[in-house]
Amino acid sequence: MDLENQKRVKEFYDQYGADQIVVLVGAAEGEAGGLAAETVALGDPTFAGCLAGVSLKLPCYHICEPEIKEEIDEGVYDEQISMMEMVLDVDDICEEMNAIREQVAEA
Amino acid sequence: MSDYAVLRGASYTLAHTPDMVIHDGATQVTERVVNPDGEYLKELPKHIRSFEDAVRYAPNQAYIGNLNNEELKAIEFPWYDKPTDITERTGKYGEIMPEDEYYGLMQICDTFDLVELEASFAADVKAKLAANGMFTDEQVAVLDKNANFTEESLAEVVADGGCGLYFNDKLVGAIKKAHDVDVNLSAHVMLENIASKATSVLSLLHLVRVTGIDPAEVDYVIDCAEEACGDMNQRGGGNFAKAAAEIAGFTNATGSDTRGFCAGPAHALLNAASLVKAGTFKNVVVTAGGCTAKLGMNGKSHVEKGLPILEDCLAGFSVLISEDNGTDPVIRTDIVGRHTVGTGSSPQAVISSLVTDPLDAAGLSITDVDKYAPEMQNPDITKPAGAGDVPEANFKMIAALGVKKGAIEKKELASFIVEHGMKGWAPTQGHIPSGVPFMGPCRDLMLDGSIKRAMIIGKGSLFLGRMTNLFDGVSFVIEANNGQSAGGSGVSEEEVKGLIANALKDFAAGLLAE
Structure with a gap:
């Protein structure tokens, strides 16, 4: 995850607390989405950013996951996301994101 | 002309x-x-x-x-x-x-x-x-x-x-x-x-x-x-x-x-x-x-x-x-896509503003463009670096937008990408891959009649300069020259003058006859 984004997530965490934050990602591939989820939940696996060794345990979802799609106005989703939903491998993304969330739950 | x-x-x-x-x-x-x-x-x-x-x-x-x-x-x-x-x-x-x-x-x-x-x-x-x-x-x-x-x-x-x-x-x-x-x-x-x-x-x-x-x-x-x-x-x-x-x-x-x-x-x-x-x-x-x-x-x-x-x-x-010579492909400066300040940053908003909005305004369908040239990065370089196949990702997005617009069926996605897309070949030098590597090949393909219409799409990450969080992009269409230009086989100024002179002569002759 981009170092600047790690910094922002950490600032929001400090300002609002873990129970007030859900991190939404729009990664193009499952692996990249999983990496972002891992970073904000378990710490930066590349040890490059401010979340290196910091486990925030923030819930993280991809914008194309059903849990998030349900929360969004259908028209807005159609206008902003539906094209990418068609392009992306949503099953692979969901699998990666679920795997990280399960890992966090077990941790 | x-x-x-x-x-x-x-x-x-x-x-x-x-x-x-x-x-x-x-x-x-x-x-x-x-x-x-x-x-x-x-x-x-x-x-x-x-x-x-x-x-x-x-x-x-x-x-x-x-x-x-x-x-x-x-x-x-x-x-x-x-x-x-x-x-x-x-x-x-x-x-x-x-x-x-x-x-x-x-x-x-x-x-x-x-x-x-x-x-x-x-x-x-x-x-x-x-x-x-x-x-x-x-x-x-x-x-x-x-x-x-x-x-x-x-x-x-x-x-x-x-x-x-x-x-x-x-x-x-x-x-x-x-x-x-x-x-x-x-x-x-x-x-x-x-x-x-x-x-x-x-x-x-x-x-x-x-x-x-x-x-x-x-x-x-x-x-x-x-x-x-x-x-x-x-x-x-x-x-x-x-x-x-x-x-x-x-x-x-x-x-x-x-x-x-x-x-x-x-x-x-x-x-x-x-x-x-x-x-x-x-x-x-x-x-x-x-x-x-x-x-x-x-x-x-x-x-x-x-x-x-x-x-x-x-x-x-x-x-x-x-300037128009009646032969070389024309730059359609009236079919132009723009990512504006108000466009937004979702990929769908970006691709709509650059691809379908200008085509819609010109009464063209997504399938009317023979070849699209977005960022043509060489995937040999980007794939091992985890950035995927950039041109292919762009063609997929254009095709998906085509499905949403009803221009193509969902099952035609893959064939659209093959037909209207290309393999990337440009070095990852920032501005170099951005649509322009196709200008040369595009001219050749239009002159030999292989394609009639292409779209060049340039996109830029302005936020890297820390002056704005905005993304940017512009696009335009290139078309084969139909020869109807001043230098081509169209009607020249002299010919128009000749036609008017003849018409006036006929008119005068008609008046005299009366």
């Missing part, structure tokens, strides 16, 4: 600069600061390609025009381990220049005596540049000024804040700082700027070769690279365009620089086509040189995966936009 500006031709050049990868690429420069004894810098030299390997590399041959996209596509991916049989360094659109000659060209492009080359190296390079055939005797004679420079004197220049120029890991030249205090004129910045100027000049010279235009007929030059030249009082003062035009011998041209990160070339081409259509100038050249900072940008991924350093070339291109 269409009055649209036309695409008269394009040139594409590469300078193979493996030593610059090690000494001047931003990834390597950063690594030397933060991790000087790390594995990467130790491993890197083992992954450097020879000039011969760079010449035989399929995407490089595609860039200079010796391999078309169908031929590139026919080579099994990945390409780095499947060299072509082509050993020719010159192609239909340009050439691949070796590093030693390129240092000579940098000196030809340096008007402030900042570049110094070791005497025997310079003599050797002078002979090679003379044999190249692209340079005048006067230009080649610039290298005579190196007689007193030795490896020791160059080392002193480097010790005094200069930048070394290396060939086969040996110090063969140096670039002096252009000011004692001003960081904007430091040796590092001067190296970046002279390198950009030199690749632009090489492309301009090849543009003259490719199009046959008399350099004196060029009215205006627009540079759209991503460097900035100036001093501490005006850091981006400019003007790369005029500086390069001077060396290329465009004596009647002035020019200016247009910037927009990777979208720069598309903006510049729109400006050029509009200047010509408005009648302000007859011949406008859009040009850009390469970027030393991006050499070996993804080197860590390539080394880690055992690949050669594939980002070992500086790239340049030049495009000639002229």
